[in-house]
Amino acid sequence: MLSFAAYLCGALLIDVRALPRGRFADRPVWAIALAILTLSLVFGFWFCLSWRPIFSSVSALITLLVVTLISDHKYRNTQEPLSFVDFALIPQIWRHPRLYQAEFLHHPLFYVGLAGLGGIIFGWCRYLEPTMLPEYGRWEWAAAGVGLFVLVVYWLVAGPLPKWLIAGVYRRMIPADSVRYVREIGLAASLTAGLVGWRHAPSGSHIWPTPVPIAKHVGDAPIVIAVQSESFSDLYRAGLHDERLPAFESAQARALAYGRLKVPVQGAWTLRSEFVFLTGREIDVIGIDALHPYLRLNNPPRSIAHQMRDAGFATAFVHPFDMAFFNRKTALPKLGFDKLLDETHFAGTVREGYYVPDLALADQILSLAKQEKRPFFCMAATMENHNPWDKRRLLQINTPIERYLYHRRNADRMIARLIEGLEQIGRPAVFAFYGDHVPAIRSFGFPYADPRTDYFIMGLRDGVWLSGSRRDLGLHELADIIIKSLDRVGCADGK
Template identity: 30%
Template sequence: MTAWKKRPMTSPFYLLLTAGLAGTLLIEALLAPRPCPFWQRGGAAASVHLGSWLLTFGAFFAVLQRPGLAVVTLLALQLVVVQSSNTKSQTLNEPFICHDFEYFWDAIRHPRLYVPFFGVRLAIAASTAGVVAIAAFFYWEASAVSQWGGWAFLATCGGLCVSGAVLIALGLRRLDAITLHPAHDLETLGLFASLWAYGVALLRSSAPPPDASPFYHDTVAPPAAPTTVLPHTVLVQSESFSDPRSWCPDVADDLLPHWDLSGRQAQQRGTLSVPAWGANTVRTECAVLTGLTPEQWGIRQFNPYRTLARRHFPSLAATFKKAGYRTVCVHPYPASFYFRHRVMPQLGFDTFIDVEDFSPDDRNGQYIGDAAVARKVAALLDDSADAPLFIFVITMENHGPLDLERPRHDALADTLPRAPWPLPAHQRNLAVYLHHLRQADAMLETLTRALGQGSRPGVLGWYGDHVPILPQAYAYYSAPTGETPYMLWSSQKNQRDRHPTTPQRLAANELGSVLLQHVWQAASGRQGPRKDSEYQ
């Protein structure tokens, strides 16, 4: 004990510091996909890894004053990141990146959306173990300040932090450029270096200029005739909407009757290339509303709404607003999620209707049901006969985690008619998903009827934001391509007849401009008061 007081940086301390560094590499090896071996990453990545350990250890040691507790705490936090990354890779085909740190706060605010993917039991066990470990270390491990003295302790912590910061700075200067393909960058750089590289790139990046958006130039303009009747326009971003019949032979052939009928009547339909898999809805949402590609967003593509929350930007909604539309966004979830309460006004929406405008009776499963959302949209259309309305709908009913719900036996006849009961593991979440998919199909029928019966013509756009999270089903059957279906439908029968319905593939950022083209065509093809016989 006396030697420790006289010489703070003794062999036990060095051994603990080295053991912690080795622990970071062992925990990193648990990643899936696994990074390449430490010695193959190059000196720059190794420098960032070593510097990260010294900097974080020095900082935690300064706060906790106990080197053993600092090591265990840091390794435990790294294990949480690794587990989160593995879960994200399994469900979303993308590992953990620096942008994802803010989701830990979202997990506290919206635990239902995040904790079940991590594992409820694992989360409880990890939290309990963490509390016990902290208590044990505070009880058994003496404070370094009392053993070393204040100045020696501060000098040690400061030296560790400064050394770590210098190694990180030197490594980042020579680090290979990131590719913005997270799995590849994690594999080549390792966990610590890839997190730093993405973080620095984000800080150095700039937002795309407004003139990068196709809506900035008004390239798709409304008809100028004074007698033009602008149609009501509804664009639905249906949560996890896809057609599983393309990859799952056990699904009922008539799973989506209204989708099939509307598709045959559609002005345009096909598949949509979306920049998301399983989640990250705002990436697809942003592409549709702004017309920008992920490449144009650069490093900001992984959460573009953080940028849009702070600035106005040309958008599909703003274009409709300029043409005389009242613009409304309907999203039956807390408005603050993904900063939508700040983003939507910046994108030109006059009104944002969130979960506060619905009642608990509107739930279907875990969230507000599609039927309630359809009724809300139909009421808005009914109350807006005198002025054109653009409604952008972001549904929630089919949002995961699906395993929080039990499959319904009585629903299998319409979804998985040949499935045994009880269901095998690969069909349980699939059955839940298909049940809610049928509700989305019913919503589609409600909206086409509401648009067709109104006093003003109507155009409906519909697309899925991403494929659902069904890893067990994909492993048993086959994984989908990742594209989602879309459709553009008009209440005017003469408009439907003049457009072929041969499927056309679009990128998500192209959908908004194509929708505008069909809306203006519907307006120019319809003059004066409507006759009901035209909308059959």
């Protein structure tokens, strides 16, 4: 009992130090109680494995310290601490360790370290601390303890909790904001409260307004391309760097609409920007699901892809990476896409740095558009300029900034190629381009004073790009402007 009490004091001290920090005295009583419950479960996990209280206390403290350090690292790089949805990403961290700067997971020394840790654990349990299990019926007691622990965890995750409890926790966790969670109730309580609150599915988060349908096209089958460019930002306009992008600036000069774009994330979580664009809804309206919109999508909203498909368009989503990442393979068909193209469709493509180059993506998009005789809508999420921008990425380039700028120039070339390709195809077209979030590069002053990215929407009719004006807006407004632009390029009377 004494070891558990000492552990609890140490664990609460670690929890208080998690970023972003808030005052422990300001936490509500329910949050402190939930933190104690969460920390007790961590202790219970190790105790059920070892039945040694001192070992369990030390192991639980180390576990909590590791989780806190990971959360702090994430906060420093993305301005967002850990939330419960991050634990759903563990399988993809294992499959794609480079994305999470966790390549050590596949290094032989990591397994040597695990073996050494296993040796320490064996020695502790064998020689330092005896088990609390009785001599007789030892396995029965062990099985009963493990069973009880599993039942408690299952009860929290999926068991029959009272509706008033789930609804009450949900109300306290709205709006979804992991920064606020940790600052106000601490990391440990926020993980459990987020999970419990997520189990509540209020009607407001699953009832979506019906968008205005797209008019049937007249004349040649139009093409609509929307490109979500990884970590793209016009640093020149933002006053962060003097390098200019000729194709991007030329596109804006000939665009129906262009300007600065308010996006829901900073430095990471491309998925949220993608969802906001597709659905035309601000991220806050979907409750705790905003933390990972594709984690469950049982009653999906109407998206721009649905609208396009209802108007006779073929719909495709192209992402030159693992489509199981972020659960896209399951979610995107529910959001109106008939065809998904992932990294397997770029087999043999020479990488630029770590990922499939933007120019190869542009060629794939144009090839699809040429082959499709029906009206065609394609959304593409680029991958080339995804972090990390480490020293192994481009050996001939010395700094993260220069590596980022190198890939950004390729994004600019992609814009030029798509514009030229659409002109050559000769059909009415709408071309939209935007950055999903600013790059998480500290040399640019991360976190950014202005975390907006940039966008443009171009309209091609009779071989001419239609003119427009600057409009700074939110990402959720972009789909409606694309639809209005489609009316301009696709109506026979020119309206």
